[in-house]
Amino acid sequence: MAASFVSNPDPCLDSSRKKRRKVEDDRNPASTTQARWRSDKEQRIYSTKLVEALRKVRQGSSSSPVAVSGGKIVKEAADRVLAVAAKGTTRWSRAILRSRLRLSKRLQKCRKARVTGDSRCKRADVRRERRRTPAVQKKVKVLSQLVPGCRKAPLPNLLEETTDYIAALEMQVRAMTVLTELLSGAPAANRLNFTS
Amino acid sequence: MSGRTTRASQPTEDEIKELILKLQALLPQLNHRPNTKASASTILEETCSYIKRLHKEVGDLSQRLSQLLHDSAEFVEVDEELITRLLSNIN
Numbered sequence: 065m066a067a068s069f070v071s072n073p074d075p076c077l078d079s080s081r082k083k084r085r086k087v088e089d090d091r092n093p094a095s096t097t098q099a100r101w102r103s104d105k106e107q108r109i110y111s112t113k114l115v116e117a118l119r120k121v122r123q124g125s126s127s128s129p130v131a132v133s134g135g136k137i138v139k140e141a142a143d144r145v146l147a148v149a150a151k152g153t154t155r156w157s158r159a160i161l162r163s164r165l166r167l168s169k170r171l172q173k174c175r176k177a178r179v180t181g182d183s184r185c186k187r188a189d190v191r192r193e194r195r196r197t198p199a200v201q202k203k204v205k206v207l208s209q210l211v212p213g214c215r216k217a218p219l220p221n222l223l224e225e226t227t228d229y230i231a232a233l234e235m236q237v238r239a240m241t242v243l244t245e246l247l248s249g250a251p252a253a254n255r256l257n258f259t260s
Numbered sequence: 261m262s263g264r265t266t267r268a269s270q271p272t273e274d275e276i277k278e279l280i281l282k283l284q285a286l287l288p289q290l291n292h293r294p295n296t297k298a299s300a301s302t303i304l305e306e307t308c309s310y311i312k313r314l315h316k317e318v319g320d321l322s323q324r325l326s327q328l329l330h331d332s333a334e335f336v337e338v339d340e341e342l343i344t345r346l347l348s349n350i351n
Contacts, residue, residue, distance in 0.1 A: 111347045122329050134326030139319055196300075203304035210311045220271045223279035226307060230286050233314040240321040246346055247328040 101231035110149050111239045117141040140164075146236050155221070156229045159213025283307055 100106060121137055143160050150157030196204075207222065208214045211229050214222050277300070284303045287310055298306075 108347055118325065118329060134330055135319065135323035138326045138329075139322035142318060142322060200301050200304060203301060203308060206308050207304055207311075210308060210315075218271065220275055220279055223276065223283060226311075227279075227282055227286055230283075230307070230311065230314070233311070233318065237314060237317050237321065240318065240325065242347065244321055244324050244328065247325070 101228075101235045106149065107235055107239050110145060110235060111243060113145045113148070114142060114239060114243065117145050142236060142240060146232055150228075150232065154228050155213040155217060155225050156211050157232075163212075280304075 118138065118141060121141055144164055147157035147160035147164075152158055152161075204219060204222065207226060208217060211222065211225050214225050217225065280300050280303050281297075284298055287303070287306050289306055289310070
């Protein structure tokens, strides 16, 4: 079919674009995102990709022992694979991938530029803020710092991102736990099995 | 952008409440009595601590994985096939 990036008033394209947009705009994402991150298939795909990534890490660092900082490297690999699994549909995943590409410096410049432009919007924000107690507002801020890429996200987006992020993190923990058990379960047995 | 009806410049309180309720459904601590409606403040707080907990678990698992990979030097590479097989059996 025609390219989906062309902005075309054609109704057929519009519906297919709407279908694609629906992944981002869906105000009822909880069921779909939860289902996505809870499926065995997704976890299996993630585990396999994580093993691949870790293998590359292992190969890359065979010269120097990495036990000390290895945890950080493993975590970064795990987060990156998780972000890739999200397929660019969420802010947090895009933020993780962006920071991996070391665009953070460029983003800081962009952020500074945006701040000056925000002064006009501040009044609207204050109006909105007064509707929520300062205690809630403080917690929203903490939450926005915990979920990658959501520091300046509007509240509904932040909440959506949070639900998806939590489900993804849970899958990450499950997958890594399984991997750890496999690797530590019976290293001797692994060796035996391999002799073929 | 024609798909979006609410541009979310003025998010309604109801929308936000709904999202917060969905968040509550995800949190294990608050789900023991699902009919109890926790306050938004509590839910947000539980969410923050839950995410922190998950981050820490990932960190600990990463540390452990890194040690396992370091210790089991030779056969980690070749065991990928075995691991994949075991993973597909378990899941």
